[in-house]
Amino acid sequence: MEQFVIKGGKPLYGTVRVQGAKNSALPILAATLLVGGIHEIQDVPRLSDIDVMNRILKALGVKFRWESNRIKLETSSLRTTHIPEALMQQMRSSIFLMGPLLARFGEVTVFRPGGCAIGARPIDLHLKGLKSLGAEIREEEGHIHCQASKLVGADIYLDLPSVGATENIMMAAVLAEGETVIKNAAREPEIVDLQRFLNRMGADVHGAGTDTVKIRGVRRLHPVSYEIIPDRIVAGTLATAAVVTGGEVLLTHVVPDHMRSTLHLLEQTGAEIKIEGDALWVRGTLRPKAVGEVMTQPYPGFPTDMQPQIMVLLSLTEGTSYISERIFDGRLRHVGELIRMGANLRQGHNRVEIRGVPTLTGARVEATDLRAGAALVTAGLAARGTTCVSGLHHIDRGYERLDQTFLRLGGQIQRYPGKVASL
Numbered sequence: 001m002e003q004f005v006i007k008g009g010k011p012l013y014g015t016v017r018v019q020g021a022k023n024s025a026l027p028i029l030a031a032t033l034l035v036g037g038i039h040e041i042q043d044v045p046r047l048s049d050i051d052v053m054n055r056i057l058k059a060l061g062v063k064f065r066w067e068s069n070r071i072k073l074e075t076s077s078l079r080t081t082h083i084p085e086a087l088m089q090q091m092r093s094s095i096f097l098m099g100p101l102l103a104r105f106g107e108v109t110v111f112r113p114g115g116c117a118i119g120a121r122p123i124d125l126h127l128k129g130l131k132s133l134g135a136e137i138r139e140e141e142g143h144i145h146c147q148a149s150k151l152v153g154a155d156i157y158l159d160l161p162s163v164g165a166t167e168n169i170m171m172a173a174v175l176a177e178g179e180t181v182i183k184n185a186a187r188e189p190e191i192v193d194l195q196r197f198l199n200r201m202g203a204d205v206h207g208a209g210t211d212t213v214k215i216r217g218v219r220r221l222h223p224v225s226y227e228i229i230p231d232r233i234v235a236g237t238l239a240t241a242a243v244v245t246g247g248e249v250l251l252t253h254v255v256p257d258h259m260r261s262t263l264h265l266l267e268q269t270g271a272e273i274k275i276e277g278d279a280l281w282v283r284g285t286l287r288p289k290a291v292g293e294v295m296t297q298p299y300p301g302f303p304t305d306m307q308p309q310i311m312v313l314l315s316l317t318e319g320t321s322y323i324s325e326r327i328f329d330g331r332l333r334h335v336g337e338l339i340r341m342g343a344n345l346r347q348g349h350n351r352v353e354i355r356g357v358p359t360l361t362g363a364r365v366e367a368t369d370l371r372a373g374a375a376l377v378t379a380g381l382a383a384r385g386t387t388c389v390s391g392l393h394h395i396d397r398g399y400e401r402l403d404q405t406f407l408r409l410g411g412q413i414q415r416y417p418g419k420v421a422s423l
């Protein structure tokens with residue numbers, strides 16, 4: 001069982017170039033299946049989720065080659081449209097294979113996807129959207145078979161602005177006959193990135209970034225070379241770590257506009273922020289201030305993927321703040337771990353009261369999901385004493401060598417292969 005051992009209390013200083021966005025790279029890699037040929041995707045982060053996606057693509061017959069952070073994929077000759085169950089269950093994003101395979105081959109067989117334990121994550125909106133385009137869906141013995149002799153554009157209203165459902169429907173609709181309109185679509189920057197990628201391939205998609213996405217079906221697409229946008233959640237995590245340690249960090253390769261709600265919150269706590277082009281400079285204050293109520297919301301609201309990290313910062317402020325988790329119904333498992341580190345937290349139903357304390361103390365804690373893991377590492381960097389964080393496979397899903405990044409910024413963090421005997 002691998003662990004991070006962190007000796008806390010050192011402010012972070014330095015410059016980091018932020019990795020490409022996992023949540024853009026995953027649907028875009030799936031979307032390369034829409035047409036045969038050689039695609040080149042740049043700034044793909046080296047993450048375990050990306051490895052799982054590549055293993056699925058390989059199992060389908062795709063050939064690919066990494067060159068640093070660039071992947072070349074040859075998607076011409078696919079052997080099958082069945083996604084292996086074991087791979088399907090390794091991550092939620094395996095569901096992105098449905099839309100493109102259905103659009104190109106008229107059939108796909110998947111299983112219910114796995115993923116981090118952050119609450120119930122049904123796929124009803126994905127299935128409802130594909131059915132509206134004319135797919136026949138049968139579920140038996142855990143398989144979901146999806147078939148369509150042809151897909152036809154439709155008006156689809158999403159009961160919730162689901163990021164994944166919006167993306168899956170967009171990918172399925174690009175080769176459908178006629179126009180598809182997705183209403184109450186999610187507006188995340190990664191959806192705009194997917195639209196840009198699809199249009200670069202010759203698709204006709206408009207409106208991403210608003211709540212109505214229009215897709216006019218085209219007959220043909222072509223392979224392309226494309227660069228993924230920077231990861232706004234990784235940038236937010238690093239900025240938060242700089243603030244909680246009272247340090248000063250320059251992040252390059254960011255789109256500050258994608259981070260408005262996070263940056264606003266950091267400023268409310270007293271952090272100083274300067275933006276110049278794609279560079280973001282952040283400096284923490286001696287004792288940050290409480291902020292009142294924070295609610296996670298669909299974009300452009302405050303992102304659920306930053307909730308655990310911000311909880312660490314609010315735990316160290318002067319005064320009382322509250323966090324309400326509105327997107328997922330089980331994304332508070334880090335609360336108990338932060339309490340072990342000395343945070344003064346009271347958990348209600350999807351809401352946490354946070355009474356700021358002057359310091360946290362090192363402890364043995366476990367990452368129960370990706371962002372909870374990032375939060376515990378952040379807490380460890382700020383805490384007095386030594387923190388051991390286990391459950392690193394969650395963190396590796398979304399952060400490219402997080403320990404190396406923090407080491408470069410002066411954090412004292414090491415990855416150990418087994419359990420560390422004493423703190």
Ligand SMILES: CC(=O)N[C@H]1[C@@H](OP(=O)(O)OP(=O)(O)OC[C@H]2O[C@@H](n3ccc(=O)[nH]c3=O)[C@H](O)[C@@H]2O)O[C@H](CO)[C@@H](O)[C@@H]1O
Binds near residue numbers: 092093123127163
């Ligand atoms: C790879 C990727 O991009 N992951 C992100 C994506 O996940 P993901 O696309 O899975 O998240 P969704 O936006 O779909 O989920 C939002 C809410 O809708 C619900 N829901 C979703 C689909 C569905 O068919 N039925 C349904 O009820 C979910 O349970 C959840 O409560 O958006 C989440 C919300 O910003 C982020 O936390 C994830 O990092």
Ligand SMILES: C=C(OP(=O)(O)O)C(=O)O
Binds near residue numbers: 023091116118398
């Ligand atoms: C929940 C997340 O991702 P996924 O949807 O891939 O599980 C996340 O990135 O925080």
